[in-house]
Amino acid sequence: MKENTTEYVILGILSNKPRTGYDIHKLVKTRMGSFWDMSFSQIYPTLRILEKEGLITKKLETNEREQNRKVYSITNEGITKLRSWLMEPAKPETFKFEVLLKINLGDQVPKEQIIKHIEELKTRNTAQLENILSIEKEMKTQLNDSERLFFALLTLSLGKHLHRAASEWADTTIKLIEQHKQKGANKA
Amino acid sequence: MKENTTEYVILGILSNKPRTGYDIHKLVKTRMGSFWDMSFSQIYPTLRILEKEGLITKKLETNEREQNRKVYSITNEGITKLRSWLMEPAKPETFKFEVLLKINLGDQVPKEQIIKHIEELKTRNTAQLENILSIEKEMKTQLNDSERLFFALLTLSLGKHLHRAASEWADTTIKLIEQHKQKGANKA
C-alpha cells in the first residue's frame, strides 16, 4: 500500500484540466506554495508511473511550435482513484521548525543571537504571508470556477492564520527575551 | 557541507548532560514532540558518526546491572561545532498539511466529507495542544535550570500559538462551508 501523496497531487491538478509537467510544477509553486512543494525530479518520474498505471494519458502536441510539450490528462480510473483518496482521512500535519531547536539551546549563545533568529523567522513569515496574499489576488482574477475558488481560498486562509500566529509569537517573544535580559542584568 | 540537523539535535541534548541513545529518543519525544521528531534508526547510526568525528565520546557503564548502557558525552570540539551552528541562520520552516490538498479539491466530493476532514484536523490539533500543555507541566517540575526552562517554554509557546490558530481556522471554516452549502441549496 504505497500512499504516495505526490501522485494524488498530480491527479488533483489534472482533474481540473490537462497540463504538462512544467505547468503542474508552476501551479504547485504559485497556488500551494505555502503548504506543499514538489520539484521537477519528482514530477516527471511520477507522471510516467501514473501513465503506466493507466490513471493518466499522454498526448504529444502536434503543432510545430509546441512539439516538445507532453500534455497529460486524467482518465476515468484516475478520477475514481482520486475520489477514493479524498474520502480517506488525511495524514497528520507535520511542522519542521529548525529555528526552535536553536532557540531551545538559547543558553549556549548570546541572547542577541536568539533575537536575531526570531527576527529572521519573522521576516520569512512576513514574506510567506505576502506571498499568500498575492496568490489570493491572482486566483481571484484567474479562477472563474467559483466552486474551486471557494475551496482554494479556504486553504489559503489557514496559511494566513498560521503566519499571523507565528508573527505574533515572534513579537511577544522578543519582548520577553529583552525583559529577561534586563532581569539578568539587574541581578548581576 | 553536510548540514545534518539530526547531528546537532543530539549535540544539543548532550550539551546539557551525558545520555544514552535511548535517553535522547525519550527527550526528543517528550520535550520537543510537537516540532521535531527522531527515531532510533536515526539516533544510533548518528551517534556512531559523531563519535568517529570526535564530537562525542562513548563510555560503557561498568556496574553490572547497567552493562548494556552506552553513555555519550559531548567533547570540546562538539561544543564548538554546536555553538557555530547556533550562530548560523536557521533553515526555513516547513509545513506539510496533506489535509489542505484534500480540501483544495473540495468540489470533487460531498461537502460533508470536507467538513469531516476539518473536524479530524481539529481533533489532531487539540491532541497536540494538550500534549504541549502536559510537556509544559512536566518541564516546570523537572527542570530546575531556570535558563534552560526559560528558552524551552518559549519554544512550546509557539506550538500553542500555531495550534490555537489552526483550531480557530477550523471552527470558522466549518461554518463558512455550511453557509456555502445553504446558499447552494437556495439557488437550486
Added chain:
DNA sequence: AATGACATGTAAGAGGTTACATGATTGT
C-alpha cells in the same frame, strides 16, 4: 507469568533534494 519500560541495533525502501544536462522560444 505477563506486561511495560529500558536498551541497542540492522535492512530495505520510500520520499525528497541538489546538481547536472540540454535545448527552444519569447521578450527587451
Added chain:
DNA sequence: ACAATCATGTAACCTCTTACATGTCATT
C-alpha cells in the same frame, strides 16, 4: 545580443520511516 521563461529529464545522494531482531529489568 541577452535574459527570462518554457520544457524535459537523469544521477547521486541524503533523510527518514517501517519493519525486523534481540535481550534485560522492574513491577504487578
